[in-house]
Amino acid sequence: MWKVEFVPLILSETTDIYAIKLNDSVHSEFSDFMSTFKESTDPYLRQDLDRILSSIENISQNGALENFFRIEGHFSDRVCAIPLLVAHRNKRTHGSLRLYCIRVSDSLLLIGGGGVKNSRTYNTDPILSGKVSLLQSIDKRLLKLESEGMDLYNEIMNLTLIIEE
Amino acid sequence: MARVRYIDPEFQKALNEVSPAIRKETSYEFAIAKRIRDILVKKHLSQAMLAKATGKKEATVSLWLSGTHNFTIRTIAEIECALNEEILSIRQYRKPSETVCGYISNRPAYTGLLNDGNE
Numbered sequence: 248m249w250k251v252e253f254v255p256l257i258l259s260e261t262t263d264i265y266a267i268k269l270n271d272s273v274h275s276e277f278s279d280f281m282s283t284f285k286e287s288t289d290p291y292l293r294q295d296l297d298r299i300l301s302s303i304e305n306i307s308q309n310g311a312l313e314n315f316f317r318i319e320g321h322f323s324d325r326v327c328a329i330p331l332l333v334a335h336r337n338k339r340t341h342g343s344l345r346l347y348c349i350r351v352s353d354s355l356l357l358i359g360g361g362g363v364k365n366s367r368t369y370n371t372d373p374i375l376s377g378k379v380s381l382l383q384s385i386d387k388r389l390l391k392l393e394s395e396g397m398d399l400y401n402e403i404m405n406l407t408l409i410i411e412e
Numbered sequence: 413m414a415r416v417r418y419i420d421p422e423f424q425k426a427l428n429e430v431s432p433a434i435r436k437e438t439s440y441e442f443a444i445a446k447r448i449r450d451i452l453v454k455k456h457l458s459q460a461m462l463a464k465a466t467g468k469k470e471a472t473v474s475l476w477l478s479g480t481h482n483f484t485i486r487t488i489a490e491i492e493c494a495l496n497e498e499i500l501s502i503r504q505y506r507k508p509s510e511t512v513c514g515y516i517s518n519r520p521a522y523t524g525l526l527n528d529g530n531e
Contacts, residue, residue, distance in 0.1 A: 261414035297430040301438035309446045314477035330480045
């Protein structure tokens with residue numbers, strides 16, 4: 248069972264970006280992601296992290312526009328990956344970073360966790376597929392709340408979800 | 413630039429440690445992508461139409477709009493011509509005035525006149 252909360256990461260005129268926090272943890276999933284790869288010995292992964300951080304900054308300025316994101320989940324959900332220009336590398340020895348999120352709208356983005364993508368698709372990686380699966384469960388609950396009339400943009404900061412595993 | 417009302421201090425710290433060149437490069441890529449997208453919306457054009465107009469694949473146009481594409485000047489020129497809109501403009505920097513004894517002017521001949529022929 249997951250207790251899910253949303254903590255503000257960047258709030259701007261254009262877009263509000265929240266990080267997802269699980270089970271009363273001190274750190275959000277995104278904070279753990281940053282800590283893990285900031286100290287990586289792989290220079291490609293450190294560069295990927297820098298580009299992901301810059302992308303998030305630019306999304307807050309330009310909007311969480313649909314064309315900025317890679318669709319990662321199913322067509323029925325809003326799970327996607329933060330855009331990343333992957334520097335040329337030997338893919339057999341160096342994976343690339345993936346950070347997953349829920350793009351609710353042009354003005355609301357919820358960032359989850361991620362990891363190193365060494366396989367062609369995330370489903371074959373237990374860590375990445377776990378991250379995506381959790382976001383899909385969260386998104387399913389959010390869609391239900393929206394269909395019941397909740398204004399997520401204004402309510403997300405005070406929202407706590409309980410997601411069954 | 414959109415005004416930021418709040419930014420998480422840990423994220424701000426991490427962002428400050430990103431190389432300025434990467435931050436600037438990313439900001440250009442996103443700004444160009446958004447500009448192209450805004451033009452498409454304004455002119456009611458689809459990505460497929462832009463692809464056809466530029467002779468590229470739709471996947472290429474999708475990449476242009478992703479905010480992660482490292483454009484060549486040639487590509488930007490092709491897109492500008494296809495859309496008949498400016499995407500990039502270069503600011504003109506004026507040459508600083510030459511400093512001379514006495515009166516100062518950015519026109520050497522005028523400087524001479526002001527200084528009675530002594531430049």
